[in-house]
Amino acid sequence: MEQDKKPLRIAVIGAGIVGAATAWELIKDGHAVTQIEPSEPGGPQAASYGNGAWISPASIVPMSMPGLWRKVPGYLLDPNGPLVLRWAALPSLAPWLLRFLMAGWTARKVERTAHLLASILRDGPQRHAILAEEIGRPDYIRQTGLLYAYRDRNAFAEEALAWRLRRENGLRWRELDSEELRRREPDLSPAYRFGVFVEDGAHCTDPGAYVAAIVRAACARGAVLHRALANGFVLKSGRLRAVTTDHGRIDCDRAVICAGIYSRALARAAGDRVLLASERGYHGVIASPRAGPRLPIMPSDGRMANTPTAAGLRLSGQVELAHVDAEPDWARVDILVQHALKTYPGLGPREGLAIERWMGHRPSTPDGRPVIGPSATSPDIFHAFGHGHIGLASGPITGRIIADLISGRAAPVDLTPFAISRFG
Secondary structure, three states: OOOOOOOOEEEEEOOOHHHHHHHHHHHHOOOEEEEEOOOOOOOOOOHHHHOOOEEOOOOOOOOOOOOHHHHHHHHHHOOOOOEEEOHHHHHHHHHHHHHHHHHOOOHHHHHHHHHHHHHHHOOHHHHHHHHHHHOOOHHHEEOOOEEEEEOOHHHHHOOHHHHHHHHHOOOOOEEEOHHHHHHHOOOOOOOOOEEEEEOOOEEEOOHHHHHHHHHHHHHHOOOEEEOOOEEEEEEEOOEEEEEEEEOEEEEOOEEEEOOHHHHHHHHHHOOOOOOOEEEEEEEEEEOOOOOOOOOOEEEOOOOEEEEEEOOEEEEEEEEEEOOOOOOOOOHHHHHHHHHHHHHOHHHOOHHHOOEEEEEEEEEEOOOOOOEEEEOOOOOOEEEEEOEHHHHHHHHHHHHHHHHHHHOOOOOOOOOHHHOHHHHO
């Protein structure tokens, strides 16, 4: 922050990876930061705890792609498929689903989305490495690359549009034949005979602990962690005076909404409208696996991330569209585990595996772009949510963008396509 400007009192609502990174950047700029979070930072209640742990510049391909509408009925009728809809949620999800399908209706639309996502993802691994170093925990980030495994070249060719989008946005990769794939990953099933290695990719060895460490580091530099549930704002003549919580009000000059799936209600309280749905994701962690990948792997036929972590082999994936408070369907974890048993035959029988199960909420916009930037109704409230499948990878740059805006600097990327005003 420029030396002649007075530090601002800033309330950061949420302590997931986006909220933690935002608070850290604001503290570095010299502001007085209060982080509002009702639960333990990095705890299992947060999407940041249970994500696939990938930090991938390749994650620019939106979920909605041309022709998806033809596949949706088949997905929804397949109980073992990668996409599940709880039918009770259909009426409330209909506006989101319609806009989701339209977002990927043409190649031109997804080309634009990929270009926009590349602007906040291309240097994600490097930003995380810097952040982890700054908080004294470089061990949490491993820049070992990421591997996509295919049955054969024909399976790879079926994803030609996705890889074209990546290439056009600067991603480089190395193609691996069956022999090279076996050499790198000896435990991988021989059914996979072709691979794509993204050398610039990275992963986090313990996402929950990493987030908690960022919050602790911010507190060590003066931030205050306030354990409460934010529920609204006090505005006077259009200017922010305080954030209200279930434990009283917190006076502040600026507020940042980065509360994941719960950001929609807070945005509404600020006077903004947004379409936000939970793409409920699941993971299973196999403790002390007898076999598994050396590198993070995504088997193309499973649409899931298989990642070595401190706790064991994390199997992450599935998209379940349902009400936020609906009970978990633990059969989704069983699907992940059964696929892993086929992917790594040496894992052994299912009965002998110790598995930790988790379900969480990816806060997703229908157009695949997060909401980053000022409120459309108040100059003192900022949005930083809706990152969907890319929250971990884009956490540091989102924090830097918000800090730049609050400190009076230009953002490093054009924020117009990420503005909440696009929801009218």
